[in-house]
Amino acid sequence: MSAIRSCLIVALVFALGSLARNTLPASQDPQRRPGTQSAAPPIVGDPDKGRDLFQANCSGCHGIDAGGGDGPDIQQAPASLGDATVANIIRRGVPDTPMVGFFSIGDAGAADIVAYIRKLGSTMSSETTKGDPRKGEEIYNSSGCPACHMIAGQGGEIGPELTSIGAKRGPSNLHQRLIDPGVNLPKEGNVGDRGKWTLYLLYRAVTNDGHVTEGIRMGEDSFSIVLKDVNGNFHALYKPNLRSLEKEPLKSLMPSFKDTLSSAEMDDLVAYLVSLKGATP
């Protein structure tokens, strides 16, 4: 078992622990350990039914192969945590994370999804072993990444902070972002009714007097928007004073590394990013 996977499991167990403390009803013993939810025999799921449910409900964050996307790689979660624990997470979610509960899927539906993830985990080889994270770290530093990104307090503040990016994104997702940074931008967690907003979305604003500002959206309401430009400066704009305000959905302030890194270098860089599991608060 790799160190990475151990970290994932520790994180999931921790998450489940807080789940048990926060959300289990009083009628259930809060001290009960994960995986021992019930004395009743576990429901045996059907992986074929689970595939449809997984693709409809889970793949958007965890990737079509459960190998990670905006959410973590969960291919080995059933093997490591036990089916009942994973089913419980599916139905109840993990508090204070973007992982919401899918209660309406039901016990049988959750078991089907778990069976499908287990099947994926047993047939897929992990992608994380491809590159060399130590080489990747050198590539990270020599390619200019720290100018915009921060890791453990060091680096720039224009792009997303990467201290724990490996716990949030899977390798194929990270690989894709290095090639096409503006495509499939991540969305923030579902905060109540207010929805999943696209992060790092680039806007181009033109004021009534013709001044142009391009930058990533940091905050927006119906009357104002705050953009952060390529130099990291904030621009607060009042919408009634704008001639135009357009989203630039496929563009990014980050360059593509498609032509500047070799395939092996790309793998090394991805391996380094995946290794960043940093302390999450």
Place this chain on the structure above:
Amino acid sequence: MKASKYVLTFLIAFLTIHARSFAQNVPYVRLLHADGEPQNWLMYGGNFQSQRFSRLKQINRENVHTLRPVWIYQPPKPGMDEASPVVVDGIMYITETPSTVTALDARYGTRIWSWSPVLPEHVYTIGLHPTNRGVAILDSTVYVGTIDAHLVALDAKTGAVKWSVLVADNKRNYAIASAPRVINGKVIIGIGGGEAGVKGFLDAYDAKTGARLWRLWTIPNPGEPGSETWGPDMTGTGGATTWVTGSYDPDLNLLYWGTGNPAPDWNGKGRPGDNLYSCSLLAIDPDVGKMKWYFQYTPHDTHDWDSSQVPVLFDDNVNGKPRKLVAMANRNGFYYVLDRVTGEFLAGMPYVKQTWAKGLDAKGHPIMLENTEPSAAGQLIYPSVMGGTDWSSPSYSPETKLFYVTAHEMGAYFKEGQPKLDFSGPPNFGGGGQSALSGDDAYGAIRALDSLTGKLKWEYRLVAPAWVSTFSTAGGLVFSGSDEGNFFALDASTGKLLWQFRIDGANVRTNPITYAVDGKQYVIGIAGNDFVGFALP
């Protein structure tokens, strides 16, 4: 006729002056002529017609840009407030979450009294927000429904309890969040709990004693007329609650009340048929509590599209003939105009994107499209569970003849599941759920519709679908709010933005109103649980 009008005006003026010196006395005649005293906001919806139109015009198109906050009242307990204030002769009655009534001085926001019910340790609020949308007033009594499903009469000057009655058993998931509707001698109160599959009803109580006068069930018992619309397994339960305050026509003596979704919400397999009287508008004779007619907007709903929107009453010419009308911008995405005497369908069209019906037939029934039912994997349908609009009130201006509504441009993946009441997790009798397209995949707008057709006249776009009511004024303004916490005024004729103010980071999710004290007009905007009074400098 002329003489009687003069006498009436005199009477109202007399009563108003009389009421000011012996504060907080609102006889029924004042409610009947609420439009004649625009300095007050006497009831939910502003008048019996629920038009939310104010004849005040001190604040108007020319000067609204100078509007500024003059007081802020923040209830001691945090919560998402959804109240519509009532203002009577300088005193404002608000409700705070979940069921507290507070009287404030309407000029300074100073608290005069507060009353809170003693609630049980656990209150069941399945599928509804533990909040309260306001009070009703009659004579010297303030009426409120509580989250544990009691109806309480309070003394308007002190908050002392005059009587309290149990409307329904909260342990069976009945709860009240809506404001009562008071008519002559009666308090009408609706009920919530549709997501727990309760049997819906509407109640009337004697305003003086609290004795129950009638109960109108919104779902027939097995064997009764209408039961055939629920299939062979019908039990006489299944939602159709009455959780938003209805309207009243004193001349026709008819109450108009919307009903909620059938339950289980997203799985209709166990209830084949139209499921009467869910998702309908009921016209009710309040003397006896019997239905005079009904109009079902969404037969056999499987998308949680309650028809619990406010029915707005107005009169206008249709094809050259004067008609008494009732309009509703329905959660299902269509705007409807009915004859309110007979329930006859006159006009209807979508006011937001909708993908479940080809249109409406000559009788107003939806012409269904294929593959619009929730599925295990999720079926993308517009509008979302939150609907084209929801409980928040629209307004109707007799001056512009426009209908101002908060619109949600938002779809959702509707999912079918197995319905069961299960208290081991988030309770769910819904039989499914939704994943709504949100964030950048949805938006909101304040829309002005031609009140006779539903045709779009103008819109003001908002970043996110908003859950806030509108009101319009003789000053040529429409006020509303955003989901991001802004409160704003638009030109009622053109939709042009004239003023906006960010109240706080919480949603504006309530019913703003306007009133006047000592000749000064105020506007009240509410975000999160901040009540903010605005006035001109």
